[in-house]
Amino acid sequence: MVSVVYEAPNSIDEAVRLLKESEIPARVLAGGTDLIIQNNSTEDQSRLIVDVKKIDGMLEAKFSKDGLELGPSMCCAELTARGDIKQIFPGLVEAAYLIGSTQVQGRASIGGNLCNASPAADTIPSLIANKAVCIISGSDGERNIAVEDFVTGVGTNCLRVGELVKLIKVPMPSERSSDAYLRFIPRTEMDIAVAGAAVSLALDDDDVCVSARVAIGAVAPTALLVESAAACLIGTKLDVVALKNAARAASESSSPISDRRGTAEYRRHIVGVLVKRAAKIAMQRAQGEKV
Amino acid sequence: MTKAHVTTSVNGDPYEFLCEPGETLLTVLRDDLQLTGTKEGCGSGDCGACSVMLNGRLVCSCLVLGVEAEGADVQTVEGIGNKDSLHVIQEKFLEHAALQCGICTPGLIVSVKALLEENPNPTEEEARYYLAGNLCRCTGYDKIIRAVLDAAQTMKEESAI
Ligand code: FES
Ligand code: FES
Numbered sequence: 001m002v003s004v005v006y007e008a009p010n011s012i013d014e015a016v017r018l019l020k021e022s023e024i025p026a027r028v029l030a031g032g033t034d035l036i037i038q039n040n041s042t043e044d045q046s047r048l049i050v051d052v053k054k055i056d057g058m059l060e061a062k063f064s065k066d067g068l069e070l071g072p073s074m075c076c077a078e079l080t081a082r083g084d085i086k087q088i089f090p091g092l093v094e095a096a097y098l099i100g101s102t103q104v105q106g107r108a109s110i111g112g113n114l115c116n117a118s119p120a121a122d123t124i125p126s127l128i129a130n131k132a133v134c135i136i137s138g139s140d141g142e143r144n145i146a147v148e149d150f151v152t153g154v155g156t157n158c159l160r161v162g163e164l165v166k167l168i169k170v171p172m173p174s175e176r177s178s179d180a181y182l183r184f185i186p187r188t189e190m191d192i193a194v195a196g197a198a199v200s201l202a203l204d205d206d207d208v209c210v211s212a213r214v215a216i217g218a219v220a221p222t223a224l225l226v227e228s229a230a231a232c233l234i235g236t237k238l239d240v241v242a243l244k245n246a247a248r249a250a251s252e253s254s255s256p257i258s259d260r261r262g263t264a265e266y267r268r269h270i271v272g273v274l275v276k277r278a279a280k281i282a283m284q285r286a287q288g289e290k291v
Numbered sequence: 292m293t294k295a296h297v298t299t300s301v302n303g304d305p306y307e308f309l310c311e312p313g314e315t316l317l318t319v320l321r322d323d324l325q326l327t328g329t330k331e332g333c334g335s336g337d338c339g340a341c342s343v344m345l346n347g348r349l350v351c352s353c354l355v356l357g358v359e360a361e362g363a364d365v366q367t368v369e370g371i372g373n374k375d376s377l378h379v380i381q382e383k384f385l386e387h388a389a390l391q392c393g394i395c396t397p398g399l400i401v402s403v404k405a406l407l408e409e410n411p412n413p414t415e416e417e418a419r420y421y422l423a424g425n426l427c428r429c430t431g432y433d434k435i436i437r438a439v440l441d442a443a444q445t446m447k448e449e450s451a452i
Contacts, residue, residue: 002313003311003313004311004312004313004356005312006295006312006313006356006358008358008361029356031354032354032355032356032359033336033351033354036315036353036354036355036356037335037336037354039313040334047313049312049313049356051356051358051359053359075348077348077349078348100336100424101336101339101351101423101424101425102349102402102405102406102421102422102423102424103336103339103342103349103350103351103354103402103424104336104351104354104424106345106348106349106350106351107348107350107351107354107355188423189420189423190337190423190424
């Protein structure tokens, strides 16, 4: 087991300083559901663990007039119990609800899911579909990065030494809009996505889709924003042809691998099906139905 | 390596301990505090045998660092019922023979208590989903679920009196 130096700073500045000045590899601890397991298998001799949960705002979520300001370390159990968030971002909440077990959701956080950067992370496609932005703090101040640009590869992200995600902002959707996330797993619970798809869209008063974002997960090294799939939905009433085109666009932009969860061919197909279904659910929700 | 000094509360009793900062709460509970009711099945968050309540939330103690218990309120299976008067959930597990080897049982008792506090009237499906992170190699789950639903019913009747 790696030998750990543990710090739990009270401020972002202190966390940034600790991360920046550390002479040993440093990692941020949020819920720990990935990190603590990695501690047991790391090659590092020693590690600095910076627990950010004592920093103001890290465990909170609130709405401002611009949208949701999500503390990156808030645990999924707390998030999924928040009716106000579920009402506006049902897809994001359903993605959080799919992570691990009740126990894991008692610790796992959206910020952790994002920074851990697994290709199969459930919340990343939902964040992308909802145009979420990471507010990153470092010694040179703050910078903002769209979630689709945050993850750079399998298990890697764009954070530089000494930086951490301070806040995740999700802009307020317009009237008559909603989102949905679906993933496929061979079991009913406690599994990792074979493929996942998130759709967020807005309708006009005639039910014509006026804007849409489609993101897919577990079918490429990182979750992908698929603009070509969204383009197939915009300007339509999500008729059979539009949905079929969106599905094809999503399948075509995927580049999955074959592993024990499914073959590349299967994943490419299934991700299109998920896009189709998630788009329909998002549309029904935007129309005010409870689905 | 310097050990960390941690002050915490377990089942309402104050505790102080020294631990390696990388040690999990599970290791601390079992090896340092001698509270061996909490079990280790996998050590990776998959089996739920190590379930405890941390500040009112159900978690895997194998995925919590001991140092994170500083100032926290920890509840383990040792805080539920006692030898002379079992908790209703424990009685129902016995009545329905909801255990064989018993390694999963303490974690399940903790989780079922959390479930019934959140949702005193769960459907079978809700109970199965909530408890999906508590694996049992022996019973096939059916008897566990019967015990849970019976415990819910009994607790409801008792609180109505
Ligand atoms: S020992 Fe913690 S989940 Fe298995
Ligand atoms: S009774 Fe043996 S694992 Fe559940």
